[in-house]
Amino acid sequence: MASRTQKSSRGAKTSWPKTAELVGLEFSLVAEEDYELYPQYTIALHAWFLKQIQTFDPDLSKALHDSEAEKPFAMTGLNGKFVAHSRNLQLEKGKVYRWQVNGFSQETVAGLATWLKKPPREIMLKSTLLNVKDIRVALPATTYQSLGNEHIEGNSFSLTFISPTSFRRKGHHLPLPWPRNVFHSYLRRWNLFSGQGVSQDDFLDWIDEHVVIQRHWIESVKVAAGKRGSVTGFTGAISYSLDRKAQANEDFYRLFFILGRLAPYFGTGHKTTFGLGQTMTGWHLKQVSVEVPSAQVLLAERIEELTDIFREQRKRTGGDRAQSIAENWATIVARRELGDSLQDISDDLAIPYETAKTYGKLARRALKENQP
Structure with missing residues (x-):
């Protein structure tokens, strides 16, 4: 409406x-x-x-x-x-x-x-x-230029992950704010939208070499996120600092702090257009949304369980397509079990009603075949 x-x-x-x-x-x-x-x-x-x-x-x-x-x-x-x-x-x-x-x-x-x-x-x-x-x-x-021109103070900064945040690594969720993954997330957006792109591999290797985790408070959480599938993520806060040798590369040194300033705009990790990865600069644990309603946790766990079953059955297909099909089927079955209408589910998945209906039938048939 x-x-x-x-x-x-x-x-x-x-x-x-x-x-x-x-x-x-x-x-x-x-x-x-x-x-x-x-x-x-x-x-x-x-x-x-x-x-x-x-x-x-x-x-x-x-x-x-x-x-x-x-x-x-x-x-x-x-x-x-x-x-x-x-x-x-x-x-x-x-x-x-x-x-x-x-x-x-x-x-x-x-x-x-x-x-x-x-x-x-x-x-x-x-x-x-x-x-x-x-x-x-x-x-x-x-502007990106104005942010880049701001004065740098100190040798560290903190980030707070207010909503569940996650990365993909080798086909699995990585529910940790590992420096390379965090800054890779920001660098992708920087290279696309700032007009000041840098070598991804060189910068991330520099991150691996010089970024130190000073302290962190992290809690893992599982949520149903985006149009389909579930995510194992984290909320909490972390402080990153640089070692003494980091300033030898002045461009990367400045970019490290620029990306930290951009984190609240970009969000962190994936599915940031669906509420994941909300990020603040500074250490703000009181702002963290650690409470996830039980229905959302149950839905996420059920989607993950079903996705594993359907993906295992489609082992021969492999690849992203098998994962996508498994997540679609799992989302439809899990949400139907919670009482959601097929029309609402098809709308959210952005697929025709008849397609969602067919997927649901195929998924239920696959579950019967999986029973001992």
Whole structure:
């Protein structure tokens, strides 16, 4: 459902220069009633955002949706006070929930500026209505060049991973903020969008050689994330520093700190357009969303269990296609077991209803064959 838009134009607090290449927007949302969010609600939030962009710039919306490479935006899930001791995420009537969307290409940031000329008054996520109380710039509008010119103080910095964060390594999830993986995540986006690309292998080898973990507090968590599949990730905080020899390569030394400043804009790891990998600079453990509703944990565990079964059955196929099919089948079966309608599942997976129905039948048949 399309959201109503506010008639008033955006104020100075949500304005920025046309040259801006990075910005982060925070929406303050108020629930009209008590609502129960389904575990994978960030899929609907992601779709709502792209439909908003589509109303005034279909080409940009298509690029943000279809790009197979790194996407030039990231978004969070909802942050706020949820009902305690709830199996699902329960929104309380009248409470404020915060949602953030970041852009980090000039085209995307310009699109966000156009969007805010007639900002939305509400967000509709299936049957959940959230009124937009306020919109503010949470991460300053700037350019890659300006960020790179900022003064460097000290020899270390800390990052806090607010939402579950994960990487892929050799086909498996890596739920650890290992320096090479963390900075590889940022470097990919830097090379694509800054116009100042550097050698990936050389920089990551330098990271391996000179970055030291000073301290960390990490907790692992399993969640259902993105359109399909589950993720084993982590939340928490970590401090990185450089050894004495690091300054011998001045360019990489500066880039290390620049990427740290970009972490809140980019997010960390994969599926950052579905709420994973939300990152803050500094050590902020009180901000960490360590509580994951039991329904979401159960869904993630069930999806992982089923994915392993279906992938094992398709061993001969191998490769990304076998993994994709296994995740689709697992997601459909697991969500049907939780009571989600096939129509909602097909919408979230962005596949036709009949295709989802066929996948469900094939998956159930495969499970019967797997029984002893």
